[in-house]
Amino acid sequence: MKNTVVVGAQFGDEGKAKITDLLAHQADFIIRYQGGSNAGHTVVVNDKKYKFHLIPSGILYPNKTCFMGAGVVICPEDFKKEVDEIISQGVSFDQIRKSLRISPLAHITMPYHRAIDGWCEADLGEKKIGTTKKGIGPTYTDKYNRCGIRVEDLFDENLLSDKLDIILPMKNKELQYVYGLKTYTKEEILKICKEYKEIFTPYVCFNWQEIIADAKKNKTVLFEGAQGVMLDIDYGTYPYVTSSNPVAGGAAVGGSMGPLAIQEVIGVFKAYTTRVGEGPFITELNDETGKAIQQIGIEYGVTTGRARRCGWFDAVFAKYSVLVGGLSAAAITKLDVFDSFDEIKLCTGYKNKKTCEIIKQYPTKVATHYNYEPVYERFKGWKTDISQIKKYEDLPEAAKVYLNKLEEILEIPIKIISVGPNRDQTIFK
Ligand code: GDP
Ligand code: IMO
Ligand code: MG
Numbered sequence: 001m002k003n004t005v006v007v008g009a010q011f012g013d014e015g016k017a018k019i020t021d022l023l024a025h026q027a028d029f030i031i032r033y034q035g036g037s038n039a040g041h042t043v044v045v046n047d048k049k050y051k052f053h054l055i056p057s058g059i060l061y062p063n064k065t066c067f068m069g070a071g072v073v074i075c076p077e078d079f080k081k082e083v084d085e086i087i088s089q090g091v092s093f094d095q096i097r098k099s100l101r102i103s104p105l106a107h108i109t110m111p112y113h114r115a116i117d118g119w120c121e122a123d124l125g126e127k128k129i130g131t132t133k134k135g136i137g138p139t140y141t142d143k144y145n146r147c148g149i150r151v152e153d154l155f156d157e158n159l160l161s162d163k164l165d166i167i168l169p170m171k172n173k174e175l176q177y178v179y180g181l182k183t184y185t186k187e188e189i190l191k192i193c194k195e196y197k198e199i200f201t202p203y204v205c206f207n208w209q210e211i212i213a214d215a216k217k218n219k220t221v222l223f224e225g226a227q228g229v230m231l232d233i234d235y236g237t238y239p240y241v242t243s244s245n246p247v248a249g250g251a252a253v254g255g256s257m258g259p260l261a262i263q264e265v266i267g268v269f270k271a272y273t274t275r276v277g278e279g280p281f282i283t284e285l286n287d288e289t290g291k292a293i294q295q296i297g298i299e300y301g302v303t304t305g306r307a308r309r310c311g312w313f314d315a316v317f318a319k320y321s322v323l324v325g326g327l328s329a330a331a332i333t334k335l336d337v338f339d340s341f342d343e344i345k346l347c348t349g350y351k352n353k354k355t356c357e358i359i360k361q362y363p364t365k366v367a368t369h370y371n372y373e374p375v376y377e378r379f380k381g382w383k384t385d386i387s388q389i390k391k392y393e394d395l396p397e398a399a400k401v402y403l404n405k406l407e408e409i410l411e412i413p414i415k416i417i418s419v420g421p422n423r424d425q426t427i428f429k
Helices: 016-024 077-087 093-099 111-125 136-144 149-154 157-179 186-200 208-220 249-252 288-296 316-324 366-371 397-410
Strands: 004-008 030-034 041-045 048-052 066-068 101-102 221-224 265-270 273-275 309-310 331-332 341-353 372-380 414-418 427-429
Touching: 004 016, 004 066, 004 249, 016 041, 016 066, 016 221, 016 265, 016 331, 016 414, 030 208, 048 077, 066 208, 077 093, 077 186, 077 414, 093 101, 111 136, 111 157, 149 157, 149 186, 265 316, 316 397, 341 397, 366 372, 372 397, 397 414
Parallel strands: 004 221, 004 265, 030 066, 030 221, 066 101, 265 331, 331 414
Antiparallel strands: 041 048, 273 309, 341 372, 414 427
16 A cells, blocks of 8 residues: 545545544554544444544554654543543553554643633634534644643653743733633643643653654555545635644644655545534535435534534535645545435536526635535436445446546546445445
């Protein structure tokens, strides 16, 4: 396998973790490169379901290195909970300790980051982003404002103390006067940081430069993205986005290996579209069909439990996603969800509701999205159970027609088709 990035190509929850877990089999080194515990990644092995938020989805294999890179932000409490949960599901602590490495450069989500996230969402009222309230935006804000706390800071008490003398007075002013939230004494933060240090001690990787250099030279590397291109801070439906770069470029930065280490970028698309949280969604279906997709696809958020909004595949933004996401191949997941459908629609253009003009190029000015309605091409359903099919040739003709059209529009090859949540419900094309 080439060094591959797995990128969510829509609004997240495309089934990236299933694809990562599948490809991890052929990789030695799996790197999560951005995002935090806002992600909810499901891997199903022999009908047993594992949910990951921070830990790379390759952790179920022994003898692989799973690395949480510099681009990731980590809430220590969530991390601890996740480790405990997967141990309770039968993955040994020993395996996790041997496999998992955390970059000292990763930033920490502090309790005040979560508090600020919750406050901002409440304050925005109906105009809220619909965040996961995991403190992601405020953590990245501090990172880019150069007042964040990194994993390595926890391991140097003197340095941490000096750092807190600079950042804490500023943070407390912000917490008190902007938000009216709880402020912190230096002693309180030092105590919290001591607990965090204990949580990270088995995993922090101070010799990461050696390990990354070795992986770059001698190992097959899989980069695991969280969220999706349309939630990317630069390219997504801003401001209804997350605060990091899920695009493949994000892997070059957050994965610590640079762009030349990447040889393939697999964009994961659902056969339809879903979105959690607020923001425009041109092909959204607020009808029985939308409900059917939601129910058959079991479309509920892994992190927040919120029902996902559902709609047809939007090829206008998907083409944009191929471009800015840097995709070289596609994986199409959840094709089986359409097994009982008479008809499937595919959005190939946006029609301006006032002028009736049809556009094919994705409009980045998100406020204008409400002026458009989707233009659909219709496809016949296959009305048969495809969930046990293992070979592309065995797919019904109608499914192939739909996939061929997707491939023609996206202009990249579809290399993987997923027809169920389990590892073995996968077709390699
Ligand atoms: P991620 O965030 O991109 O990793 O995706 P999530 O785990 O949030 O959501 C994808 C959901 O779809 C999970 O419940 C998966 O188990 C499930 N899933 C993945 N691929 C397929 C598929 O091909 N068919 C069906 N029916 N479910 C799938
Ligand atoms: P995975 O990796 C789907 C969405 C939130 C909200 C917006 C901003 O499982 O695909 P944030 O908490 O990041 O500040 O929220 O982004 N969001 C996701 N939607 N899947 C995810 O991750 C998401 N992570 C964040 O719902 O709309
Ligand atoms: Mg998810």
